[in-house]
Amino acid sequence: MTQEVLILSSFLIPLLGAIVCVFFQSSRYSGKIAAGSCLLTFVFLSISLFPFLSDFKNVILLPLGLRCEKLQALFLLLTSLVVTLALMQSDIYFEKELKQENTNQKHIAWFYFFSLLFLLSMMFVFVCDNLGALWISIEATSLLSAGLVYFSRSKHAVEATWKYLIICSVGIAFALLGTIFIFSSSQYGAIEGGSLYASQLKAVSENLQPLLLKLGFIFCLVGYGTKAGVFPLHSWLPDAHSEAPAPASAMLSASLLNCALYAIYRILDLTTNSACGKSCHEVCLWAGVITVIAAALFLVKQHGLKRLWAYSSIENVGLMMVAIGFGSAPIFFLQALNHSIVKVSLFCTAGNIIQLFGTKEISHINGLLRRSPLDAVLLLAGAMAVTGTPPFGTFISEWMLLSLSFERRYILVAVLIFIALTIAFVAVSYHVGRTLVGGKIELLSDTVSIKNSVIPSLLILASVALCFLIRPDILGVLK
Amino acid sequence: MISFSPFMFSFLQAIILASAIMAILMVGTGQIRSNIMFYSLQTLCLALSACFCAAIEHELKHYIVALAIFFVKTIGLSTFLFWITKRIGAAKDLGLYLPLPIAMHLSVVLLVFAQILSNQLPHLNHLQPLAIGGTAGISLILTGILFMLTRRLAISQVLGFLTMENGIFLFALTQSSGMPLFIEMGIFLDVFVAVMISGLIIFKIKHSFEHIDVTLLTSLRD
Numbered sequence: 001m002t003q004e005v006l007i008l009s010s011f012l013i014p015l016l017g018a019i020v021c022v023f024f025q026s027s028r029y030s031g032k033i034a035a036g037s038c039l040l041t042f043v044f045l046s047i048s049l050f051p052f053l054s055d056f057k058n059v060i061l062l063p064l065g066l067r068c069e070k071l072q073a074l075f076l077l078l079t080s081l082v083v084t085l086a087l088m089q090s091d092i093y094f095e096k097e098l099k100q101e102n103t104n105q106k107h108i109a110w111f112y113f114f115s116l117l118f119l120l121s122m123m124f125v126f127v128c129d130n131l132g133a134l135w136i137s138i139e140a141t142s143l144l145s146a147g148l149v150y151f152s153r154s155k156h157a158v159e160a161t162w163k164y165l166i167i168c169s170v171g172i173a174f175a176l177l178g179t180i181f182i183f184s185s186s187q188y189g190a191i192e193g194g195s196l197y198a199s200q201l202k203a204v205s206e207n208l209q210p211l212l213l214k215l216g217f218i219f220c221l222v223g224y225g226t227k228a229g230v231f232p233l234h235s236w237l238p239d240a241h242s243e244a245p246a247p248a249s250a251m252l253s254a255s256l257l258n259c260a261l262y263a264i265y266r267i268l269d270l271t272t273n274s275a276c277g278k279s280c281h282e283v284c285l286w287a288g289v290i291t292v293i294a295a296a297l298f299l300v301k302q303h304g305l306k307r308l309w310a311y312s313s314i315e316n317v318g319l320m321m322v323a324i325g326f327g328s329a330p331i332f333f334l335q336a337l338n339h340s341i342v343k344v345s346l347f348c349t350a351g352n353i354i355q356l357f358g359t360k361e362i363s364h365i366n367g368l369l370r371r372s373p374l375d376a377v378l379l380l381a382g383a384m385a386v387t388g389t390p391p392f393g394t395f396i397s398e399w400m401l402l403s404l405s406f407e408r409r410y411i412l413v414a415v416l417i418f419i420a421l422t423i424a425f426v427a428v429s430y431h432v433g434r435t436l437v438g439g440k441i442e443l444l445s446d447t448v449s450i451k452n453s454v455i456p457s458l459l460i461l462a463s464v465a466l467c468f469l470i471r472p473d474i475l476g477v478l479k
Numbered sequence: 480m481i482s483f484s485p486f487m488f489s490f491l492q493a494i495i496l497a498s499a500i501m502a503i504l505m506v507g508t509g510q511i512r513s514n515i516m517f518y519s520l521q522t523l524c525l526a527l528s529a530c531f532c533a534a535i536e537h538e539l540k541h542y543i544v545a546l547a548i549f550f551v552k553t554i555g556l557s558t559f560l561f562w563i564t565k566r567i568g569a570a571k572d573l574g575l576y577l578p579l580p581i582a583m584h585l586s587v588v589l590l591v592f593a594q595i596l597s598n599q600l601p602h603l604n605h606l607q608p609l610a611i612g613g614t615a616g617i618s619l620i621l622t623g624i625l626f627m628l629t630r631r632l633a634i635s636q637v638l639g640f641l642t643m644e645n646g647i648f649l650f651a652l653t654q655s656s657g658m659p660l661f662i663e664m665g666i667f668l669d670v671f672v673a674v675m676i677s678g679l680i681i682f683k684i685k686h687s688f689e690h691i692d693v694t695l696l697t698s699l700r701d
Contacts, residue, residue, distance in 0.1 A: 132662030139669040146676055155687045159696045162680050166636055166693075169673050170627070173640065176666065177620070177647050184655040187603055194655060196662065209601060239699040301701065 003048045004062055010044035010080075011123060013037050018116035025109035031091035034112035038084040038119060045080050049073040066127040067199065071329050075126045075262055075336070082254045082340050083119045087112070089348045089455045090247030096355050096452075097245075107151065114147035115251065125259040131179045131196045134263055135172070138227060141256055142168040148248035149240045160236075160243035167236040168227055175223020175263075181216030182270065185209040198266055205273040214276040220267045221284065228260035229314045230287055230321060231294035241310035242360060246351020249306055253313040253347060254340035261317065265324045265332060272327065285325025289416050291318030296420040299427040304360045305350050308431055312386050313343060315424050322417065323401055326408060331400050338393035338466060339386070345459035346382040349375055352452045353435075362431050366439025374453050376436050381460045383432040387425040393466030491531040492611045498524035498649065499590060499615040502622040502642050506629070507583035509571050511564050514638055519557040521619075522548055525645055525652075532609070532652055540660040541652075547667055548648075556641065556674055563678050564634060567685050572632045575694060582629045586622045593618035600654070612653020619646025633681045633691040637674060644670055 017037025021030045052060060052073055060068045068076070090111070097103045121140040128134040142165065150161040182201070187194035190207035201208065222233070229237040241249045264284065271280040295315035302308045316339040323332040352375055357365050369376040385392035398421065405414040498521045505517035526548040533541030564570075574582065597613035623643030627636050648666075651658050658666075684691050 130659075130662065132658055133665065136662070136665035136669055139673070143669065143672050143676055146680075150680070150683075153683075156699060158680065158683045158687050159699055162633065162677075162684060162693070162696065163699075165673070165677055165680060166640070169677075170624075170640055170643065173643050173647060176644075177650065180647065180651045180655060180658070183651075183658065184603075187655055188601065196659065211601065215600075238701070243699070298701065303701075307701070 003052065003060060006044050006048035007060065007062060007068065007127075010041045010048070011120065013041045013044065014116040014120040014123075018113045018120075021109050021112040021116065025106050027109075028105065030105075030109040030112050031087070031094060034116055035084065035087040035091055037116065038080065038087050041119070041123075042077070042080040042084050045076055049077055062127060065129055065133075065197065067129045068127050071333060072126040074333055075258060076123060078337055078340055079122050079126070079255045079258065080119065082344055083115065083122075083251055085344050085455050085459070086247040086250040086254070086348075087115060089250070089344075089351075089452075090115075090245070092449075092452050093245065093247055093348075093351050093355070100355075103152070107153070111148065111151055111245070111248070114144050115248070118144040118148065118251065118256075122255055122259050125262065129197050129199050131182060131198055131201075131267070133196075134198075134266065135176050135179050138175070138224065138259060138263055139169070139172050141259055142172065142227065145248070145252060145256060148251070149244045151245050151248060152243070154243075157243045160239040164236045164240040167233075171223050171226025171233060173223070174219045174226075178216045178219030178221075178223055178267070181212045181219060182208075182267070185212035185216060188212075198270060201270050205270055206275075208270070208274055210275040213271055213274055214280060217267055217271055217276075217280045218283070221264060221287065224260045224263040224267075225287065228257050228264065228317050228321075229291075230317060231291040231314065234291075234295075234314050237314060238307045238310040241313070242304050242306040246306070246347050246354065249309070249350075250344040250347035253309065254343045257313060257317055258336045258340065261320050261324065261332070261336070264321070265329065268324060268327070281325050281327060283325075285322055285410070285413065288318045288321025288323075288325055289413055291315070291321060292417055292420045293318075296423040296427070299424050299431075302427075302431060303362055305354065305362055305365065305435070306347070306360055308362070308428065309343065309346050309350060309386075312346075312424065312428065313339075315420070316343075316386070318420075319398065319401060319417070322405070322413065326401075326404055328404060331397060331404060334397040334470065335394070335401065338397050338463060341459050341463050341466070342382055342385040342392065342394060345378065345456040345463075346386060349378045349382060349453070349456045352456075353379065362435060365435040367437060369436045370439075374450070374457075378453060378456045378460060379432055380436065382456070383428050385460065385463050387428050388421055389425070391467045392460075392463045393470065394463070396467055396470050487531070488608050491528060491535075492608070494524050494528050494531070495609075495612050495615045495649065495653070498522075498528070498645070499593075499618040499622070502619050502626075502645075503583060503586045503590065505638070505642070506586045506622060506626055507579055509574060509579050511569055511572060511632070511634060512561070514572075514635065515557055515560045515564065518560075518638055518641060519553050521642070521645060522552040522557075525649060526553060528612070528649070529652060532657070536656065538657065540663070541657060543660060544657070544663050547664065551667055551671055552641075552645075556671070559674065559678060560634065560637070563681060567634075567681065567691060569632055569634060569691060572630050572635045574629055575631050577629050579629075582625060586618075586625055589621040589625065590614070590618040593621060602654070603656075609653040612649055616646045616648075616650030616653065619643070619649060622646075631692045631694050633677075633684055633693050636693060637677050637681075641670070641674065 124137040226233040501521035529545035627639030
């Protein structure tokens with residue numbers, strides 16, 4: 001009983017925090033309030049969900065038809081952790097922006113307001129059992145994060161917000177159509193009057209009308225795929241990620257994409273036992289492979305530091321799609337975990353570097369190693385981690401993914417992914433390498449504060465730790 | 480279970496088709512005000528068909544949905560869009576790629592295509608007389624996409640999106656027995672907020688770029 005109460009109260013905290021932030025919008029403490037309420041959410045979720053993860057019980061039933069299984073619990077924890085870290089970093093980030101007079105206190109308070117509600121909507125994504133409610137939550141994440149992308153109010157930001165809003169809304173509209181198809185597929189004798197509850201649909205998945213189910217899956221893949229940045233529906237993603245302030249990019253990349261991918265996983269899971277199951281899995285698998293290859297090729301020709309990480313996110317989305325296509329929840333979560341941790345670190349470091357040099361263009365960022373050695377090391381380590389080099393956690397999950405594709409006899413998939421990963425590695429190393437050295441020796445008028453790099457460094461260490469801690473048997477939790 | 484005269488059924492089918500025809504007419508004109516007017520009429524047809532469905536299926540929830548459509552979309556969103564158009568001073572959308580009459584004829588072709596598509600789908604027995612709703616729904620979705628593709632102005636993009644959304648609603652109403660009420664209301668809320676936010680962004684686009692032609696928003700690229 002206390003578990004349910006704790007989980008439900010963790011949903012109330014961001015809401016209250018958001019209200020407080022807006023009420024005291026001219027105060028200097030809005031950042032602390034926001035980060036504090038996220039941290040509290042994370043603590044509440046940890047207290048209630050960690051015992052559940054090692055429990056025999058498979059599901060926590062919450063009121064209003066919400067439910068939480070082990071995978072959902074892990075994603076809830078990951079999402080709240082990511083947002084907490086991003087908001088802690090943003091307090092430091094905005095301090096400097098205020099000093100440079102790029103923004104004002106009121107805009108920052110609204111930023112926190114939107115971030116907290118954004119966290120709330122993402123948390124709802126993971127506990128919704130009802131596919132309609134899932135759709136509503138995902139659409140809410142787009143609407144609320146539009147406020148984050150719009151933050152700087154510059155011409156570029158307006159353009160990025162517009163594209164983000166319109167492309168995602170239209171994409172998501174397809175997912176609604178897909179949801180209706182799935183609803184309709186359950187009305188042909190499977191469930192009297194039909195159902196939208198994923199757990200009920202899963203139980204009767206053999207009796208769902210196969211054609212409608214398949215159409216439903218395809219439309220949901222297109223819809224939620226747009227949100228996840230699956231190629232060729234990714235065009236909003238680099239724009240939004242590069243125009244949002246660095247902590248917001250971290251949230252978008254490390255938590256929002258997971259939400260969309262989770263939605264795809266949820267829908268694909270329904271088809272597993274049905275007649276169209278195999279073909280749906282194949283579609284998802286190949287969509288992932290194509291995304292990985294396309295993103296790797298796009299990575300070669302990038303000019304902006306944050307756009308580089310945005311394309312690297314697309315690449316990782318592709319890898320997760322492959323994991324989803326194999327129907328492997330553990331590898332999907334593991335890749336999401338590793339990617340999220342490294343991406344928060346990378347976007348925060350990128351934010352520091354951009355503030356230091358006053359530009360996002362890679363060609364204008366030179367001699368980082370001399371100017372700020374700590375950021376240089378973090379950038380290099382993050383770049384290595386995100387491309388799946390040992391000793392970072394991403395290496396393990398990518399290794400597991402490749403060995404799974406060999407195990408399932410999808411040799412071509414493994415080979416293509418391997419080639420794409422190699423291209424991505426070379427491209428990222430090249431771009432990052434260019435920023436580290438070269439440039440004129442300038443007077444160090446602007447010193448970098450060590451506190452800007454605390455969270456990125458901790459996350460890099462966490463990624464190293466994950467590489468050594470994760471054993472295949474830990475994944476048994478999810479089976 | 481259905482005690483309804485055949486005349487009423489044909490009337491209902493006519494209303495459902497009328498909504499698709501309103502969308503086709505919307506593609507045919509470049510005046511933003513007439514576009515919004517056609518959108519408004521299109522949602523009025525939807526509200527009426529939801530009312531009829533409520534009477535046929537004896538479902539209270541469809542009445543509530545019909546009322547919500549009428550107040551939120553037919554009156555609320557249309558007024559809001561009119562207001563934006565007036566404030567921004569956008570009168571006419573000159574179109575992109577295709578001359579407007581050709582685009583309109585293309586959307587008639589899309590209606591036929593929608594009929595073919597909808598015939599491929601299975602239908603529930605008790606909803607058989609409403610099969611035309613599948614055609615109209617798919618046609619609205621396709622017309623909405625066509626509208627978005629062939630227009631330049633930001634406000635037209637919003638109208639196209641709303642048309643698509645109407646198509647999805649009509650499809651849900653006639654092909655399944657309608658989504659549960661709270662989901663339907665959640666969708667309304669999301670769409671409503673989405674339009675409000677896009678309205679604000681349109682103001683900002685006008686403010687920063689001094690036009691609302693989205694084909695000219697090309698400063699962000701690789």
